[in-house]
Each structure stands twice: as C-alpha cells, then as structure tokens.
Amino acid sequence: MIHGTVVGLQAHMSVILCLPELSNIEIECVIDTGFEGLLTLPSAVIDELGLPYIARIDANLADNSNIAVNVYLATILWNGVEREVAVLGMGRRPLIGTALLEDYHLSIDFCDGGTFWWMISCRIDDLQDEITWNESFQRTQSKLIAAAKLAKQEIAEGQATAMNYDQL
CATH class of the missing domain: 1.20.5 (Single alpha-helices involved in coiled-coils or other helix-helix interfaces)
Known part of the structure; x- marks a missing residue:
C-alpha cells in the first residue's frame, strides 16, 4: 500500500527517481486524475537530472488545446519495484497521472491534512x-x-x- 497526504485539497505523494551513478532522489508530486499519462516534471528539473530524451509529442490539455511536449525516460521506484516511465517535460509542479495508477485502488480523504492510500486492485x-x-x-x-x-x-x-x- 502506498500513502500520501492532502495539502490545500491536493493529494501529494513522493516518487523516488532512480538515477544512474547518482543517489536516488525523492520528488513530491501531486496526483492529477485528469492527466492520463504517467508523470510530468518541470523542464528545468529534467535538465538538471539529465534524463534521456525520447521524442516530442502533442499533448492535449484540459482546455482542449494542444501543445508540443518533450518526452523523457526515467526509472522510478514504484511500490517497491523499479519501473521505467515516460516523463513529460512540462508544468510548474510534478504530476502523477492516471496511467501510473492503473490497476490500483485510490482512496483520498479530501480535507487539509487528510490522508490517502492506494493498493493494487486484483480481480x-x-x-x-x-x-x-x-x-x-x-x-x-x-x-x-x-x-x-x-x-x-x-x-x-x-x-x-x-x-x-x-x-x-
């Protein structure tokens, strides 16, 4: 089970980035259930970490506009297991999208200081x-x-x- 906290009505949790030849880095992210991707990081953070570039894609935003976004590869520690994920270089804060939550059950107490948890859902x-x-x-x-x-x-x-x- 993975835990997090609610701050300002946003569900926050940490993701651990596994970097080759460097120490792992813990980054606090906001869960964005409107984002269907895996993970976003601000471009400045991606540049600092030196994540490898994969491609440029068109991303559709909540206001139905499209923007060109660079995609990078990162290894994260997710529920105790290293996992390679595509990271979109965009925005001001790191976001976790629903693709990373797939096959999990998510429960959030939406009050300041509330907690949330998720666990793998199995049939x-x-x-x-x-x-x-x-x-x-x-x-x-x-x-x-x-x-x-x-x-x-x-x-x-x-x-x-x-x-x-x-x-x-």
Missing part, C-alpha cells in the same frame, strides 16, 4: 490463478531443484554440456 480470477500457480510450484519445486543439481553435476563431469541460449 478474483487473477488471485485464484496466482494461488493455483503457487500451489503447483510448491509441489514441483523440489523436483526442479534436484534436476538442476543433477544437470550441474553432469556438466561438471563432462557427461553433458551447458545450454547455449543463443541457439534457442
């Missing part, structure tokens, strides 16, 4: 598939480990050769 059949997979893996895991040990031993004794993944 029941997805959970049942996961349970079935885990049960199957538990039944076969020891056989898989034994087969891997035997293969390693046979390779070491010259009775077999390692798999060449380039030939697959």
Whole structure:
C-alpha cells in the first residue's frame, strides 16, 4: 500500500527517481486524475537530472488545446519495484497521472491534512490463478531443484554440456 497526504485539497505523494551513478532522489508530486499519462516534471528539473530524451509529442490539455511536449525516460521506484516511465517535460509542479495508477485502488480523504492510500486492485480470477500457480510450484519445486543439481553435476563431469541460449 502506498500513502500520501492532502495539502490545500491536493493529494501529494513522493516518487523516488532512480538515477544512474547518482543517489536516488525523492520528488513530491501531486496526483492529477485528469492527466492520463504517467508523470510530468518541470523542464528545468529534467535538465538538471539529465534524463534521456525520447521524442516530442502533442499533448492535449484540459482546455482542449494542444501543445508540443518533450518526452523523457526515467526509472522510478514504484511500490517497491523499479519501473521505467515516460516523463513529460512540462508544468510548474510534478504530476502523477492516471496511467501510473492503473490497476490500483485510490482512496483520498479530501480535507487539509487528510490522508490517502492506494493498493493494487486484483480481480478474483487473477488471485485464484496466482494461488493455483503457487500451489503447483510448491509441489514441483523440489523436483526442479534436484534436476538442476543433477544437470550441474553432469556438466561438471563432462557427461553433458551447458545450454547455449543463443541457439534457442
């Protein structure tokens, strides 16, 4: 579950940017449920971070106007997992869009100082598939480990050769 706070009737949360050869940076963002993209950052922030440029696109704004916007690539830490996302270089404040919230349940207490949280939403059949997979893996895991040990031993004794993944 991910948490945040409400300030001035805006849901704020931090996103951690994972930068190569630099320390991770935590950036406070506003959740914008009217923005269908992943993430926006002000152009000056993108320049400072040196994010790699991907392309230029036309973005449709809330007033139905279109503007040309540069898109950059960033790696963020999202719910404990590194994820590559497209970042639009625009605006005055960082925004999280609904594409980043996809498959999550979002609950916000809209009062100053309120809190919000979200969690992954799963359908029941997805959970049942996961349970079935885990049960199957538990039944076969020891056989898989034994087969891997035997293969390693046979390779070491010259009775077999390692798999060449380039030939697959």
